[in-house]
Amino acid sequence: MSAKYAGFGQARGVGRQARKTHPFVEPPELRSGETRHCPVLIVGGGPIGLATAIDLDRHVFPTIVLEKHDSVSDGSRAICWAKRTLEILDRLGSGERMLEKGVTWNVGKVYFGDQSDPIYTFDLLLDKAQKFPAFINLQQYYAEEFLVDLLADHEGIDMRWQNEVIAVDNDPDQVTVTVKTPAGNYRLSCDYLIAADGHRSPVRSILGLSFEGRVFEDHFLIADVRMKADFPAERRFWFDPPFNPGQTSLLHKQADDVWRIDFQMGWDIDKEAALDEKSIDARIRAFIGEAIDFDYEWVSLYTFQCRRMKNFVHKRVIFVGDSAHLVSPFGARGANGGIQDVDNLVWKLALILENKAPAGFLHSYDEERIYGADENILNSSRSTDFMTPKSEVSKAFRNATLELARDFEFARHFVNSGRLSVPCTLDLSTLNEPDTEDFSAKQRPGSPCLDAPVTCDGIERWFLNLLGDRFTGILFADASGSITEDMRTLEDQDIPVHTLVVKPAGCAAANGDIIDQQAHLQAHCDARPGTYYLIRPDQHVAARWRSFDIAKVNQALSRATGHSN
Amino acid sequence: MLPDIPIEPESKVMHTKINVEDPDGFYAKLIELHEGLSVDESLKVNAKLILMMANEIGDRSTLDEMLAYLRDESRK
Numbered sequence: 001m002s003a004k005y006a007g008f009g010q011a012r013g014v015g016r017q018a019r020k021t022h023p024f025v026e027p028p029e030l031r032s033g034e035t036r037h038c039p040v041l042i043v044g045g046g047p048i049g050l051a052t053a054i055d056l057d058r059h060v061f062p063t064i065v066l067e068k069h070d071s072v073s074d075g076s077r078a079i080c081w082a083k084r085t086l087e088i089l090d091r092l093g094s095g096e097r098m099l100e101k102g103v104t105w106n107v108g109k110v111y112f113g114d115q116s117d118p119i120y121t122f123d124l125l126l127d128k129a130q131k132f133p134a135f136i137n138l139q140q141y142y143a144e145e146f147l148v149d150l151l152a153d154h155e156g157i158d159m160r161w162q163n164e165v166i167a168v169d170n171d172p173d174q175v176t177v178t179v180k181t182p183a184g185n186y187r188l189s190c191d192y193l194i195a196a197d198g199h200r201s202p203v204r205s206i207l208g209l210s211f212e213g214r215v216f217e218d219h220f221l222i223a224d225v226r227m228k229a230d231f232p233a234e235r236r237f238w239f240d241p242p243f244n245p246g247q248t249s250l251l252h253k254q255a256d257d258v259w260r261i262d263f264q265m266g267w268d269i270d271k272e273a274a275l276d277e278k279s280i281d282a283r284i285r286a287f288i289g290e291a292i293d294f295d296y297e298w299v300s301l302y303t304f305q306c307r308r309m310k311n312f313v314h315k316r317v318i319f320v321g322d323s324a325h326l327v328s329p330f331g332a333r334g335a336n337g338g339i340q341d342v343d344n345l346v347w348k349l350a351l352i353l354e355n356k357a358p359a360g361f362l363h364s365y366d367e368e369r370i371y372g373a374d375e376n377i378l379n380s381s382r383s384t385d386f387m388t389p390k391s392e393v394s395k396a397f398r399n400a401t402l403e404l405a406r407d408f409e410f411a412r413h414f415v416n417s418g419r420l421s422v423p424c425t426l427d428l429s430t431l432n433e434p435d436t437e438d439f440s441a442k443q444r445p446g447s448p449c450l451d452a453p454v455t456c457d458g459i460e461r462w463f464l465n466l467l468g469d470r471f472t473g474i475l476f477a478d479a480s481g482s483i484t485e486d487m488r489t490l491e492d493q494d495i496p497v498h499t500l501v502v503k504p505a506g507c508a509a510a511n512g513d514i515i516d517q518q519a520h521l522q523a524h525c526d527a528r529p530g531t532y533y534l535i536r537p538d539q540h541v542a543a544r545w546r547s548f549d550i551a552k553v554n555q556a557l558s559r560a561t562g563h564s565n
Numbered sequence: 566m567l568p569d570i571p572i573e574p575e576s577k578v579m580h581t582k583i584n585v586e587d588p589d590g591f592y593a594k595l596i597e598l599h600e601g602l603s604v605d606e607s608l609k610v611n612a613k614l615i616l617m618m619a620n621e622i623g624d625r626s627t628l629d630e631m632l633a634y635l636r637d638e639s640r641k
Contacts, residue, residue, distance in 0.1 A: 393599045393607040408581045413588040
C-alpha cells in the first residue's frame with residue numbers, strides 16, 4: 001500500500017529515524033565519455049527495481065540500477081506484504097528477514113458504528129502449514145534496506161544513487177538514456193530498459209505514455225504514528241466509527257511500535273486545514289484517547305487512482321510495478337502486484353537474453369501481468385466503490401448491507417473493506433498447457449505452487465525453497481519410483497528441467513528425494529503415484545499429467561517458453 | 566415485539582448463509598443498474614427488483630419471514 005499522487009502530501013519526521021544515506025560515486029562513464037552498453041538497465045531503486053536487479057543477477061545478468069535519490073523511501077508507504085510476495089522475496093534472499101522484523105497477521109476485523117464487537121471477521125490464511133503468514137506489516141524502507149543489504153552478495157549489480165534518467169531513446173535495436181548526476185551528465189545504452197520508477201514514472205512521461213482508468217473522488221489521510229499501544233496485530237477496519245463519523249478508518253500495526261491510522265476524509269475538504277497539525281492531533285486523540293503518547297512518523301493526504309498503462313512493454317522499455325499500474329491501497333495490491341510483475345518478467349527476459357526464447361516471448365509478460373493488474377484494479381475499485389458510495393442509492397445499499405451483516409452471515413460477504421491481495425492464478429495464459437486428465441482445480445495450470453512442510457535428505461524443509469528459479473518437474477512416486485532416463489535427458493536440454501521426486505511418508509528416499517511427511521503436497525496437487533507437474537521458474541504450474549511422457553513435457557515446455565502455442 | 570410468524574414444518578426457511586455466487590460481482594452489477602438514475606427512478610427499479618425476486622422465491626413462508634424480520638428491525 002502506498003500513499004500516492006499527492007502533490008499536497010507531506011512527510012513529517014518527528015518520530016522517524018533517519019534512513020542511511022548513500023554517497024554519490026562518480027560513474028566511470030562520466031570521465032571516459034563513452035556510452036557503455038549493458039544487457040539490462042533498471043530505472044528506480046525502490047522495492048521493485050531492487051528485486052528485479054537481484055533476480056536478474058541470479059540468472060547471471062549484470063545490471064545497472066539508476067536511483068535519483070540518495071536513500072531508500074522516506075516514509076512507511078507500502079506496509080502490507082502478502083504471503084506470495086514473501087515467498088518471492090524468500091527466493092531472492094530477504095523473505096526470512098522480512099518475516100522476522102515484520103508484524104505477522106492473518107485476521108481482519110470489520111466494525112460498524114459504535115458497536116465494539118466486529119460485524120465480520122476473516123482469516124486470510126486458508127492453507128495452514130505454510131512457511132509464511134497471510135501478511136506481515138513492515139515499513140517499505142525496511143523492505144528496501146533488506147534488498148540493498150543483499151546487493152553485497154551480488155557483484156553483478158551496479159547500484160548508482162543520485163543518478164537520474166532525464167532522456168530516453170527507445171530505438172528498435174537498443175535503448176539509450178541520458179543520466180544526470182551531481183557531477184554532470186553521461187549516457188548508457190542497453191538491450192532492455194526496465195522502468196521501475198514509481199507511479200509518477202519519469203520514463204513513462206519522457207516517452208509520452210499515459211495511464212487509462214479511474215480516479216476516485218475521495219481523500220484519505222494516513223497518519224503513521226509511533227506509540228506504545230496494546231491493540232492487537234490484526235487489520236481493523238471501521239465503517240462510520242464514532243471517531244470518524246460517516247467515514248471509514250483503518251488500523252495496522254507496523255514494526256518498531258509504529259501504527260498506521262487511515263482516515264477517510266471525503267471529497268470536498270480544505271486540504272491545508274486537513275494537514276494542519278492540530279486537526280490531525282484531534283483526529284488521532286479521538287481515536288486513541290488521551291492516555292497514550294505518540295509521535296508522527298509519516299503523514300500523507302491522498303486520493304485514489306485505479307489505472308494502468310494500456311501495455312507494459314513498449315519496444316525495449318518494460319514497465320513494472322507502480323509505473324505500470326496503480327490501485328487504491330485497500331487490498332494491499334500495489335507493491336504486492338509489483339513484486340509479482342518482477343517474478344513474472346525476469347525468467348522470461350533471461351531466456352530471451354540467452355537466445356533460448358524468441359523476443360516476442362516478452363508479450364507473455366504483458367498478457368499475464370495485465371491480467372493480474374486488471375484483477376487488482378477490479379478488486380480495488382469495488383472496495384473503493386463500497387467505501388465511497390457515489391450516489392444516494394449506492395449509499396443506501398452500502399448501509400443496508402452493513403446493518404444486515406449484524407444479523408445475517410450472508411450479508412457479510414457483501415461487506416467490502418478491501419479484498420486483500422492473493423496470488424494471481426494466470427487462468428487464461430497461453431503459456432499454460434490445458435489439463436487433459438482429471439485433476440482438482442487447486443493447483444491447476446497457471447496457479448502458483450502452494451508451500452508445504454517436507455523433509456529432504458533427513459532435514460525439515462519448505463517445498464518452495466527446493467524449487468529454485470529454473471523449470472522444475474515434480475514426480476509423485478510410490479516407494480519404488482525414481483528418476484527415469486528420459487527425466488535425466490530433460491536435465492541436459494537447452495532449457496533444462498530438473499525433476500524432483502516426491503514420496504509419501506515412510507518411504508526409503510534417495511539423495512534429494514522429497515518426503516511429503518504430512519501429505520500436504522499430495523493433497524494440494526491431487527497427486528497419485530506417477531503424477532508429474534511441470535513448474536515454471538516463477539513457481540507457477542505450467543502443466544500436469546497422470547503419467548510422465550517426455551514428448552508431452554517438451555511440448556508444454558515449448559509452449560511455456562514462447563516457442564509454440 | 567411482534568408475534569412470531571408461524572412456520573409450517575415442511576416449508577422452506579430463509580437463507581442466512583451466503584447463497585449468491587460471486588457476491589462482489591453481483592453487488593457491482595446491482596450498483597451499476599442504478600447508475601445515472603434519479604432517486605425516484607432508483608426507488609422504482611428497486612421495487613421492481615423486489616417483486617421479481619419475490620416471485621422467484623415463491624414460497625410465502627420464506628417471504629413472510631423476511632417481512633417479519635424487517636418490520637421488527639425497522640421499528641427498533
